[in-house]
Amino acid sequence: EAPEVEQELTDGFHLVIDALKLNGIETIYGVPGIPITDLGRMAQAEGIRVISFRHEQNAGNAAAIAGFLTKKPGVCLTVSAPGFLNGLTALANATTNCFPMILISGSSEREIVDLQQGDYEEMDQLAIAKPLCKAAFRVLHAADIGIGVARAIRAAVSGRPGGVYLDLPAKLFSQVMDAAAGEKSLVKVIDPAPEQIPSPAAVDRAVALLKGAKRPLIVLGKGAAYAQADDAIRALVEKSGIPFLPMSMAKGLLPDTHPQSAGAARSTALKDSDVVVLLGARLNWLLSHGKGKTWGEPGSKQFIQVDIEPKEMDSNVEIAAPLVGDIGSVVNALLERIDAGWQAPPSDWVESIRSKKEANIAKMAPKLLKNSSPMDFHSALGSLKKVIAERPDAILVNEGANTLDLARGIIDMYQPRKRLDVGTWGVMGIGMGFAVAAAVETGKPVLAVEGDSAFGFSGMEVETICRYELPVTIVIFNNNGIYRGLDTDPTGRDPGTTVFVKGARYDKMMEAFGGVGVNVTTPDELYKAVSAAMDSGKPTLINAEIDPAAGSESGNIGSLNPQSVVVRK
Ligand code: ADP
Ligand code: MG
DSSP: OOOOOOOOEEEHHHHHHHHHHHTTOOEEEEOOOTTTHHHHHHHHHTTOEEEEOSSHHHHHHHHHHHHHHHSSOEEEEEOTTHHHHHHHHHHHHHHHHTOOEEEEEEEOOHHHHHTTOOOTTOOOHHHHHGGGSSEEEEOOSGGGHHHHHHHHHHHHHSSSOOEEEEEEEHHHHHOEEEHHHHHHHOOOOSSSSOOOOOOHHHHHHHHHHHHTOSSEEEEEOHHHHHTTOHHHHHHHHHHHTOOEEEOGGGTTSSOTTSTTBOGGGHHHHHHHOSEEEEESOOOSGGGGGGOSGGGOSTTOOEEEEEESOGGGTTSSSOOSEEEESOHHHHHHHHHHHSSTTOOOOOHHHHHHHHHHHHHHHHHHHHHHHOOOSSBOHHHHHHHHHHHHHHOTTSEEEEESSHHHHHHHHHSOOOSTTOEEEOTTTTOSSOHHHHHHHHHHHHOOOEEEEEEHHHHHTTGGGHHHHHHTTOOEEEEEEEOSBSSOSOOBOTTSSSBOTTBOOTTOOTHHHHHHTTOEEEEEOSHHHHHHHHHHHHHHTOOEEEEEEBOTTOSOTTGGGGGGSOOOOOOOO
16 A cells, blocks of 8 residues: 655645746735735735735825836735725726736635625626726636736736736635646746837838937937836937927936926927927827927927837827837937937027026026925925935825926926826825835835825825835925815805815824824925935925915816806806
């Protein structure tokens, strides 16, 4: 009789963890609960960093921005039905912004869900996720976990990056299989985001157009920041001598103080340019769809668009020279042509941008230097501009209405991927999720500049920031409300619809969890408090009292508010 051999077993829990580790996933952002509580515990025990949040949307936003910062998919782990739906908002936002992310969610039993027999947290999650993300997969057998994780990773980062949903029903986790067979079933994804080389003919076409330009402009978008082709992009701008305009999250690819920056002359640059190179920027609403008043005379513009997604071309206007490929490869191909025979752009164009920019900067300067109380947005942001100039490697997270619009223009950025904000949807609620992931992924100090309203969407995560002792300094621009703090209810019954408790002290929230809270009323106090907080590395929240009358409705995009033409008698 043969001696009994004890068979080594593995199971769904361990296979998921092994598959993630094999593919270099080092961090999971999530909220524990049925059926993924033990998965989180085991992942932590196996050396994966598990960051537990208070709400899934914030964990999802953290995963999304981790994807943007690292070019690896950020992973968010949620429970079934409501937890999944909370995370789904972030997954959809990640997809819209072209950030690679994987939402892994536990789900209920297929047999019961599909017959709609009323399971615990019953929901057909795969069907719901599908239209809101780039790809969605479900794994039913432990032996397929390796291939499922591999597909999710490749789908998230290849081509145009985006969000992927991976559905793992509760039963999967405890399915067992032979350990050796399990190990063999895992897949390491080789070259997950392959280079996409542009065709030589497309490069020729673009270079010919650029050479004939009288008033060329390069628009840098967050696709260029994502690509991590920083040196090549800088070389292209500097060797070509073409003025550049960074979109919000592309700020810092080249310093905002660079002589070729057209940032402070945006309107002139867009209106008067003749050939525009779009480098990882879409002609969506943020660029007025490439037409209309913003872009000057109809027919005055020709576009060269560099994008990894072929379908992006001609999405709003005709693209004269489409350059499909990854930004690193395309920029290197262009650089080869910026050779000895290259003519710098005409000096009258470069000069007109430069003088416009200097005039605008000079006009703004005195507003940033007032040491007034109460503070307005400009005087408060003048202090924060100084803080970032002194700490160029800090990461700035920014959301709000006026707080966003004005900070974007006022605070200069000096290094790539240091400005993280509301992105393509202009969505509120990304603040604390982004701040947590920025600190976790980079280890750099983080400054989150938040409107009081924007902060409210993710404010409970200050507990997360304190719990993990992250080097995050939050500044709340507290003007007592959404846009402004002045609305009243015409009937006299309630507070106005856009106002909050007057004189609220958000700094006390931080103290409740052992962080540092500070209340400031002048730009000098603000500068000192933020500098001290960032030097200490301690989780800190600074409540900055802003004049409730400061700010404008919807910030820069008030024109998007529909107006009633009917006056009720
Ligand atoms: P912004 O809001 O800064 O203008 P968008 O999000 O509109 O930027 O555009 C980013 C674009 O960059 C998307 O169209 C996306 O397909 C593209 N993109 C992302 N990564 C790469 C890459 N590595 N190479 C080329 N294009 C990329
Ligand atoms: Mg406000």
